[in-house]
Amino acid sequence: xxxxxxxxxxxxxxxxxxxxxxxxxxxxxxxxxxxxxxxxxxxxxxxxxxxxxxxxxxxxxxxxxxxxxxxxxxxxxxxxxxxxxxxxxxxxxxxxxxxxxxxxxxxxxxxxxxxxxxxxxxxxxxxxxxxxxxxxxxxxxxxxxxxxxxxxxxxxxxxxxxxxxxxxxxxxxxxxxxxxxxxxxxxxxxxxxxxxxxxxxxxxxxxxxxxxxxxxxxxxxxxxxxxxxxxxxxxxxxxxxxxxxxxxxxxxxxxxxxxxxxxxxxxxxxxxxxxxxxxxxxxxxxxxxxxxxxxxxxxxxxxxxxxxxxxxxxxxxxxxxxxxxxxxxxxxxxxxxxxxxxxxxxxxxxxxxxxxxxxxxxxxxxxxxxxxxxxxxxxxxxxxxxxxxxxxxxxxxxxxxxxxxxxxxxxxxxxxxxxxxxxxxxxxxxxxxxxxxxxxxxxxxxxxxxxxxxxxxxxxxxxxxxxxxxxxxxxxxxxxxxxxxxxxxxxxxxxxxxxxx
Ligand code: SF4
Numbered sequence: 167x168x169x170x171x172x173x174x175x176x177x178x179x180x181x182x183x184x185x186x187x188x189x190x191x192x193x194x195x196x197x198x199x200x201x202x203x204x205x206x207x208x209x210x211x212x213x214x215x216x217x218x219x220x221x222x223x224x225x226x227x228x229x230x231x232x233x234x235x236x237x238x239x240x241x242x243x244x245x246x247x248x249x250x251x252x253x254x255x256x257x258x259x260x261x262x263x264x265x266x267x268x269x270x271x272x273x274x275x276x277x278x279x280x281x282x283x284x285x286x287x288x289x290x291x292x293x294x295x296x297x298x299x300x301x302x303x304x305x306x307x308x309x310x311x312x313x314x315x316x317x318x319x320x321x322x323x324x325x326x327x328x329x330x331x332x333x334x335x336x337x338x339x340x341x342x343x344x345x346x347x348x349x350x351x352x353x354x355x356x357x358x359x360x361x362x363x364x365x366x367x368x369x370x371x372x373x374x375x376x377x378x379x380x381x382x383x384x385x386x387x388x389x390x391x392x393x394x395x396x397x398x399x400x401x402x403x404x405x406x407x408x409x410x411x412x413x414x415x416x417x418x419x420x421x422x423x424x425x426x427x428x429x430x431x432x433x434x435x436x437x438x439x440x441x442x443x444x445x446x447x448x449x450x451x452x453x454x455x456x457x458x459x460x461x462x463x464x465x466x467x468x469x470x471x472x473x474x475x476x477x478x479x480x481x482x483x484x485x486x487x488x489x490x491x492x493x494x495x496x497x498x499x500x501x502x503x504x505x506x507x508x509x510x511x512x513x514x515x516x517x518x519x520x521x522x523x524x525x526x527x528x529x530x531x532x533x534x535x536x537x538x539x540x541x542x543x544x545x546x547x548x549x550x551x552x553x554x555x556x557x558x559x560x561x562x563x564x565x566x567x568x569x570x571x572x573x574x575x576x577x578x579x580x581x582x583x584x585x586x587x588x589x590x591x592x593x594x595x596x597x598x599x600x601x602x603x604x605x606x607x608x609x610x611x612x613x614x615x616x617x618x619x620x621x622x623x624x625x626x627x628x629x630x631x632x633x634x635x636x637x638x639x640x641x642x643x644x645x646x647x648x649x650x651x652x653x654x655x656x657x658x659x660x661x662x663x664x665x666x667x
Contacts, residue, residue: 181315188214192217192270204333221246232245240434252268265301325377339501339504367400368401375393402643417607421452424557425532441597459511462514464530524571531563533563541574553583622660632666
């Protein structure tokens with residue numbers, strides 16, 4: 167007769183330094199670009215590392231079978247992703263070898279969100295597969311120096327964490343270039359070709375990064391060295407070979423939403439960014455850098471609250487303020503190596519201020535007030551014609567933000583907003599909903615372009631003649647001055663008109 171087994175919390179078996187040469191660290195949850203660069207950081211620190219395959223629809227089905235039914239869609243997708251990979255390896259190598267040869271590293275947190283429960287889903291699934299001894303380690307996303315995981319095989323120290331942060335920033339910069347270039351490329355496929363080469367160049371930079379042991383030396387080197395700036399200048403030379411036609415009129419669509427869904431590129435969000443491009447849009451992707459900035463901002467807020475009666479909190483607050491300034495400076499420096507074409511970081515204080523009438527910035531969990539703040543920021547600064555907000559099925563924090571957006575729309579009825587609930591298996595419904603709003607965004611982009619052209623008194627032919635005599639606007643790495651329009655074509659037109667006069 168079967169006997170019931172009582173619940174025991176998962177404790178990973180130890181992972182020792184001696185095992186490093188035989189054990190592969192699996193990572194996932196980001197775009198292929200970010201993961202490749204982070205892989206370079208792991209390898210630089212002496213680990214073997216491998217990104218999981220990109221998430222697919224089959225991962226959703228696998229996740230549903232093994233974890234609780236109320237799990238949010240990102241948890242289901244990412245658990246299924248790990249499970250399917252391990253299953254495929256188990257069929258080839260056997261369960262005991264898989265437990266010995268692989269470990270999984272992922273980010274964790276606490277708060278009013280299933281992000282704090284990811285590891286429970288993973289362990290439930292591992293139990294279901296008979297891989298209870300498989301090792302998975304959680305990294306705290308708010309701690310740069312966490313010491314060693316049990317056994318000392320993986321050490322989360324400052325040189326490692328700074329490498330990961332720099333890798334995420336570089337991944338963001340490439341992603342920004344990718345999405346602002348591909349819709350306008352003259353030679354189809356040239357963006358993806360240059361992007362792949364850029365990722366490999368930066369992967370090599372992270373893989374070969376000079377090691378500066380020790381906290382202060384590592385911080386000093388990352389802030390002062392031109393090592394990554396030089397690598398990015400080589401990347402810049404690659405992008406300079408891509409020719410674009412920015413007079414193609416396209417609606418700009420800002421992606422917002424839950425962290426994983428908005429960052430992801432693939433089946434996990436119906437591959438909506440590529441879909442939008444195929445539908446004729448220019449996508450404004452969400453940088454991970456903004457999320458990291460938000461985490462610093464949250465910490466500062468908490469310290470400021472405590473600092474009213476606590477001198478230690480006030481001192482720490484000054485320190486975190488310095489970290490924040492250094493972070494912005496570092497991002498700006500990397501961005502400058504790409505001629506300042508990728509977008510700058512938005513001001514977190516402004517995001518909080520914009521969101522304040524609708525969503526209190528002390529409420530964290532999920533994207534907190536940022537979902538509302540980013541939508542208003544893009545709309546009021548005319549950075550996008552439309553907001554596409556990706557909400558995971560069964561996500562509590564996002565449900566609150568979407569509710570707050572109803573009030574925002576009441577106050578800003580001209581904000582084009584497409585909230586898409588992503589369940590993973592209702593693609594046609596979700597995309598057709600997005601398409602309805604996109605149709606209006608296309609009309610707005612066209613209208614804006616025509617009005618801009620009429621204001622210049624120039625014909626389209628005359629503008630094209632100006633383009634032919636100017637190499638600048640035909641380069642992928644050309645920062646089109648923002649002339650108050652949301653669309654790239656309208657801003658380019660106004661810039662060309664200035665050159666013509
Ligand atoms: S924010 Fe929502 S979707 Fe993301 S992990 Fe938390 S509950 Fe899941």
